[in-house]
Amino acid sequence: MNDMSESDRLPTLPKRSVVSMAGEKLLEFIIRLSGISAIVFVLAIFFFIFREAAPIFFSENFNLVKFLFNAEWYPTSVTNVRYGTLALTVGSISVTLLAMSIAVPFGLGSAVYISEFCSPRLKEALKIIIELLAAIPSVVWGFIGLTVMSRTIISLTGAPVGVNLLNGGLILALMSVPIIVSIAEDALKAVPDSYREAALALGATNWQVVYRVLLPSAKNGLLAAVLLGIGRSVGETMAVLMATGHAVQIPHGLLDSVRTLTANIAAELGEASASSDHYHVLFLTGVLLFILTFAVNLTADFVIRGIRRK
Amino acid sequence: MAAEQKQNSIQTRNLNLWYGEFQALKSVSVDVKNGLITALIGPSGCGKTTLLRCFNRINERFPYVRTQGEIVILGKNIYDPDVSLIELRKSVGMVFQRPNPIPISVYENVLFGLRIHHRLGHFKKAYLEEIVEKSLTEVGLWKDLRDRLKVKATTLQLEQQQKLCIARLLPLKPEIILMDEPCSALDVEGTRSIEDLMYKLRGRYTIVIVTHNMAQARRVSDECIFMLLGEKIEHSRTEDLFLKPQNPKTGEYIEGRYG
Ligand SMILES: Nc1ncnc2c1ncn2[C@@H]1O[C@H](COP(=O)(O)OP(=O)(O)O)[C@@H](O)[C@H]1O
Ligand SMILES: [Mg+2]
Numbered sequence: 001m002n003d004m005s006e007s008d009r010l011p012t013l014p015k016r017s018v019v020s021m022a023g024e025k026l027l028e029f030i031i032r033l034s035g036i037s038a039i040v041f042v043l044a045i046f047f048f049i050f051r052e053a054a055p056i057f058f059s060e061n062f063n064l065v066k067f068l069f070n071a072e073w074y075p076t077s078v079t080n081v082r083y084g085t086l087a088l089t090v091g092s093i094s095v096t097l098l099a100m101s102i103a104v105p106f107g108l109g110s111a112v113y114i115s116e117f118c119s120p121r122l123k124e125a126l127k128i129i130i131e132l133l134a135a136i137p138s139v140v141w142g143f144i145g146l147t148v149m150s151r152t153i154i155s156l157t158g159a160p161v162g163v164n165l166l167n168g169g170l171i172l173a174l175m176s177v178p179i180i181v182s183i184a185e186d187a188l189k190a191v192p193d194s195y196r197e198a199a200l201a202l203g204a205t206n207w208q209v210v211y212r213v214l215l216p217s218a219k220n221g222l223l224a225a226v227l228l229g230i231g232r233s234v235g236e237t238m239a240v241l242m243a244t245g246h247a248v249q250i251p252h253g254l255l256d257s258v259r260t261l262t263a264n265i266a267a268e269l270g271e272a273s274a275s276s277d278h279y280h281v282l283f284l285t286g287v288l289l290f291i292l293t294f295a296v297n298l299t300a301d302f303v304i305r306g307i308r309r310k
Numbered sequence: 311m312a313a314e315q316k317q318n319s320i321q322t323r324n325l326n327l328w329y330g331e332f333q334a335l336k337s338v339s340v341d342v343k344n345g346l347i348t349a350l351i352g353p354s355g356c357g358k359t360t361l362l363r364c365f366n367r368i369n370e371r372f373p374y375v376r377t378q379g380e381i382v383i384l385g386k387n388i389y390d391p392d393v394s395l396i397e398l399r400k401s402v403g404m405v406f407q408r409p410n411p412i413p414i415s416v417y418e419n420v421l422f423g424l425r426i427h428h429r430l431g432h433f434k435k436a437y438l439e440e441i442v443e444k445s446l447t448e449v450g451l452w453k454d455l456r457d458r459l460k461v462k463a464t465t466l467q468l469e470q471q472q473k474l475c476i477a478r479l480l481p482l483k484p485e486i487i488l489m490d491e492p493c494s495a496l497d498v499e500g501t502r503s504i505e506d507l508m509y510k511l512r513g514r515y516t517i518v519i520v521t522h523n524m525a526q527a528r529r530v531s532d533e534c535i536f537m538l539l540g541e542k543i544e545h546s547r548t549e550d551l552f553l554k555p556q557n558p559k560t561g562e563y564i565e566g567r568y569g
Contacts, residue, residue: 119373194410198475201368201406202423202482203399212426217413 046290053283061277067284073248075268075278083281085288087248091165091258092292094251095240096233098169099176103233104226106173107180111225112210114181115188127185134178138239145171145243159255161245166254168244172236176229183228187221188214227300234293237262261289318382319344319486319516320365325379327360327369334360336540337379342533347508347517349531349548351524353563357540358520359407362488365518366402367395384485400427403479405489409471411463411478416455419463419474420445423482445480449473449507469500476507487511489519493526505530524564528552536560 056062061081070084114126149170150162157166191214199213215222237260245257246267265282272278320342327335334357342348350358363369364381367388381388388398400423411419418425420442424433442459446452451473455461463474472492479487489508493501508517508530521527527534527548534551536544536559544551544560555561 192410194406194408195412197368197371197406198410198412199422199426200371201366201399201404202426202478203396204426205396208426212422213412 049283049286049290053280053287055275056277056280056284059277059280062281067281068288071248071250073264075272075281081277083277085261085285087250088259088261088264088285089288089292090250091244091248092234092260092262092289094165095168095172095244095258095260096230098165098254099172099233100226100230102169102173103176103180103229107177107225107229108184108222110177111181111184111188112214115185116206116210116214127182130178130181133174134182136175138175138236139242141171141175141239142242145239149243153255157255161257163243163245164255164257165244165251168240168258168260169254171239171243172233175236175239176232179232180225180229183225184218184222187218187225190221191217223300223303227296230296231293234289234296235262237266241266261285261292265289317344318342319384320518321380321382322361322364323380323382325361325364325381326377327357327364328376329372330374334540335364338537338540338542340535340542340545342516342518344516345513346532347512347519347530348533348535349527350518350520350535350537351522351527351563352537352543354522356537358522358537359490360540361537362404362490362518362520365486365488366399366404368399368404396427400482401484402486402488403482403484405472405475405479405487405492407491408495409468409475411466411471411474413462413464415460416446416463416466416474417442417459420478420481422478427482441481445477446474448480448510449477450503451477469496469503472496472500472504473507476511484515486516486518489517491520491522493521493523501526524552536563538563 057064062083067083067085068089069086070082071087071090072082072084073087074080074082110126110130114123118126145167146163149167152162153159153164153167154162195213195217196209199209204212240260241263244259244263246259246263247257248259248264249256251258265285268278269282272282318341320340323339325335325338326333338357338361340361350361352358360369364377365383365388369375369377377389383398384401386393412422414422421438424438424441443452443456446455451470454470455466463471466474472495476487476492493504496504505526508519511517512532519527519530531548534544534546534548535542536551536555536557538559544555544557546556551560552564555564
C-alpha cells in the first residue's frame with residue numbers, strides 16, 4: 001500500500017527554505033537602501049550648506065549681483081564690508097584651465113602609451129608609479145609647491161614671488177594626471193581588440209589605429225577622464241592654498257598670485273564667528289562652488305549624450 | 311618554378327609557428343592557386359586561423375609569436391626585410407570570424423582603407439562617393455544602405471556588418487581575400503548570402519576561407535586543404551578530397567569520426 005502511493009506520486013521540485021527567501025528580500029532591501037542613500041546624502045549636503053548660507057540674503061551689506069560680479073573681497077573691513085567673489089571664481093577657473101592644458105595632453109598621451117605601445121613589464125611598472133603619484137596627500141603637494149616649485153619658478157622667471165598661478169597650475173596638473181591616466185587607460189582597454197585588428201589588417205600603422213580607431217571608439221571614456229580631472233582641480237583645496245600665493249586679485253599673467261574659492265573657504269572659515277555675515281557668505285561661496293562643479297558635470301553629460309546620438 | 315609562382319598566389323615552405331613554447335604550425339607547405347576559392351578545413355584548434363593570419367602577418371602583433379620558414383605571396387617572400395607590411399596588407403585583405411566594423415559611419419568604414427593610405431583631400435568627394443557606391447553594390451548592400459550611409463556601422467545587422475567588412479577591402483583593390491569562418495556568427499540566410507557573394511567575387515580575387523563546416527567547404531570551394539594538429543594532411547580539388555581522400559585521416563574526418 002505504502003509502496004504503491006510512493007511510486008504513483010509525481011516528482012516534485014524541492015521548495016526553497018523560508019530563511020533563504022527572507023535573506024534574499026533583506027539583501028535586496030539593503031542594496032536598494034544604499035542606492036537611494038546616495039541621493040539622500042547629496043540633497044542633505046546641499047540643504048545643509050544652503051541653510052547656513054541663507055541668512056546672508058537678509059543682511060543689508062549683501063548684494064547678489066555684487067557677490068557674483070565684483071572682485072573686491074573685504075569681508076572683515078570695519079568701515080566698508082565688501083563680498084565680491086569674482087576674483088576668487090576667476091582664480092579657481094584660471095588655475096583649473098592652466099592645470100588642464102598641461103594635464104590633459106600628458107594624461108591622455110601617457111594613457112595611450114601605456115595601453116598601446118609599451119611592453120607588458122614596463123606597463124606594470126608605469127601603472128604602479130602612477131598609482132603612487134595618486135597616493136601623495138595634497139598637503140604634500142602643497143609643500144612641494146611652496147618650496148621646490150616656488151624656488152624653481154623664481155630662479156627661472158625672475159618673478160618676485162614663486163607662489164602664483166603658474167605654481168598652482170603645475171601642482172594641480174601633477175595631481176590630476178594620475179586620475180586622467182587611469183580612467184583613460186581603462187577606456188582604451190575597453191575598446192575591443194577586434195577593432196584594432198580590423199584597422200591593422202587594412203594596413204594601418206599603430207599610430208593610425210590610435211587616432212582613427214581608438215580615439216573615436218573611446219570618446220566617452222576619455223571625456224569622462226578629462227572631466228574627473230577638472231573636478232579634481234576645481235575641488236582641490238590644500239595644495240592650491242599653499243601654492244597659489246593666496247592673493248585676492250584677478251590675475252593678468254601666469255606669475256600673478258591668485259586665490260581660489262576653495263582655498264578662501266578653508267582659510268577664513270575658522271576665523272569667521274558663527275552666524276556672522278562673514279560666516280554665512282563663506283557658505284554661499286560653497287554653494288557657488290557646488291553650482292560650478294554641477295554645471296561642469298551637467299555639460300559633460302550633455303556632451304556625452306550628444307556624441308551618443310550621433 | 312617561375313611559372314608555378316605565377317599560378318600560385320600564396321606559397322608556403324616549411325612554415326613553423328610557435329605561440330611561446332607551443333608549436334601551432336608544423337612544417338606547413340601549401341600552394342594556393344590564383345583566382346580560386348581555397349577552403350582550409352580541420353577540427354577546432356588544428357591551426358587554420360593561425361595559418362590564415364600568417365598570410366598578412368597579423369600574427370606578429372603578439373610578441374610571443376615566433377615564425378620560421380617561407381611564405382611567398384604574389385611572388386615575394388613576405389618575411390624579406392624589404393617587404394612593406396602596409397603594401398602587403400593592402401594586397402591581402404582579411405575578413406574576421408566576428409564582424410568587426412569600426413564604430414564610425416558606414417560611409418567611413420568603406421573608405422577607411424583609402425583614408426589611411428592617402429593624404430587628407432587627396433580625393434574628390436564625388437570620387438569617394440562613387441567608390442562607396444561601387445563597393446557597397448558589389449557586396450549587395452547598396453540598396454539597403456544607400457540612405458543610411460551616416461549610420462554607425464556597429465548598429466547594423468550582423469549579416470550587413472560582415473558584408474560591410476568585405477566591402478571595405480575592395481577600395482584597396484586587393485589580390486587576395488582571407489576569410490576566417492566568415493559565417494560562424496550568422497544565421498542560415500546570412501550564411502547563404504555571404505556564400506553567394508563569395509561566388510560572385512570568385513576569379514577576380516584569390517579567396518582563402520577557413521571553415522569547420524564541411525558542407526560549406528563543399529559548396530563554395532574549388533580546392534580544399536585539410537589540416538590536423540598543426541600539420542597539412544591533404545590538399546586537393548574539393549570534390550576529390552571529399553569523394554576519394556588520399557589520406558585515411560582525411561577520410562575519417564569527413565566521415566565525422568572526430569572534429
Ligand atoms: N594567441 C594565441 N596564443 C596562444 N595559443 C594560441 C593563440 N591562438 C591560437 N592558439 C593555439 O594554437 C592552436 C591553433 O589555434 P587556431 O589557429 O585558432 O585553430 P583553429 O582556427 O583551427 O581552430 C590552438 O591549440 C590554440 O589553442
Ligand atoms: Mg579558428
